[in-house]
Amino acid sequence: GAGVSQTPSNKVTEKGKYVELRCDPISGHTALYWYRQSLGQGPEFLIYFQGTGAADDSGLPNDRFFAVRPEGSVSTLKIQRTERGDSAVYLCASSWGGRSPLHFGNGTRLTVT
Amino acid sequence: GESVGLHLPTLSVQEGDNSIINCAYSNSASDYFIWYKQESGKGPQFIIDIRSNMDKRQGQRVTVLLNKTVKHLSLQIAATQPGDSAVYFCAENELEGGNNRLAFGKGNQVVVIP
Numbered sequence: 001g002a003g004v005s006q007t008p009s010n011k012v013t014e015k016g017k018y019v020e021l022r023c024d025p026i027s028g029h030t031a032l033y034w035y036r037q038s039l040g041q042g043p044e045f046l047i048y049f050q051g052t053g054a055a056d057d058s059g060l061p062n063d064r065f066f067a068v069r070p071e072g073s074v075s076t077l078k079i080q081r082t083e084r085g086d087s088a089v090y091l092c093a094s095s096w097g098g099r100s101p102l103h104f105g106n107g108t109r110l111t112v113t
Numbered sequence: 114g115e116s117v118g119l120h121l122p123t124l125s126v127q128e129g130d131n132s133i134i135n136c137a138y139s140n141s142a143s144d145y146f147i148w149y150k151q152e153s154g155k156g157p158q159f160i161i162d163i164r165s166n167m168d169k170r171q172g173q174r175v176t177v178l179l180n181k182t183v184k185h186l187s188l189q190i191a192a193t194q195p196g197d198s199a200v201y202f203c204a205e206n207e208l209e210g211g212n213n214r215l216a217f218g219k220g221n222q223v224v225v226i227p
Binding site for chain 1: 121145149154155156157158159162164202204214215217218220
């Protein structure tokens with residue numbers, strides 16, 4: 001079946017602009033996660049949704065970052081006033097919840113110029 | 114695309130040999146562990162998981178060993194193939210408190226020599 005889909009695959013934006021990154025999880029998965037991965041590093045946790053609500057947003061670096069999942073399926077990660085330090089690959093993952101493996105998409109590579 | 118393996122520990126292995134990748138974890142409360150494989154330009158791909166009530170679990174060509182005493186995890190790949198070339202991450206998860214976030218290690222790059 002279809003895996004986790006993320007769009008766009010690449011996004012180049014200018015410093016100070018607003019961006020939205022989209023994630024379509026595996027159908028039926030109740031849990032959805034956003035991670036950020038810098039070059040040569042492992043993924044770093046940003047936020048976790050169980051259903052529509054953010055169960056844990058402690059990984060968001062500051063209030064420029066926000067994520068929603070209004071209908072418990074598709075999620076959007078929103079970044080305001082982008083900075084060059086926001087450049088990274090943003091990964092989305094979904095799972096059945098509980099102690100089940102996370103299934104990742106291929107990520108959105110964000111470059112802030 | 115960019116490599117995810119820059120500046121990572123690298124294991125070079127001859128095709129057909131066995132590979133062993135090691136991971137130390139720091140949180141003694143962690144009780145669920147997963148190994149992921151990541152190829153350049155792709156997201157992490159699930160390989161195998163293990164819960165803390167086990168010390169060994171086998172999959173297809175892969176075995177994960179867990180030593181809770183020294184907080185060490187290893188992934189063994191049998192008969193390594195060129196397609197196994199990738200960066201491998203271990204990840205840990207705490208069971209208590211309902212926290213479902215995974216914490217990833219820094220990764221190890223495996224290069225298979227044909």
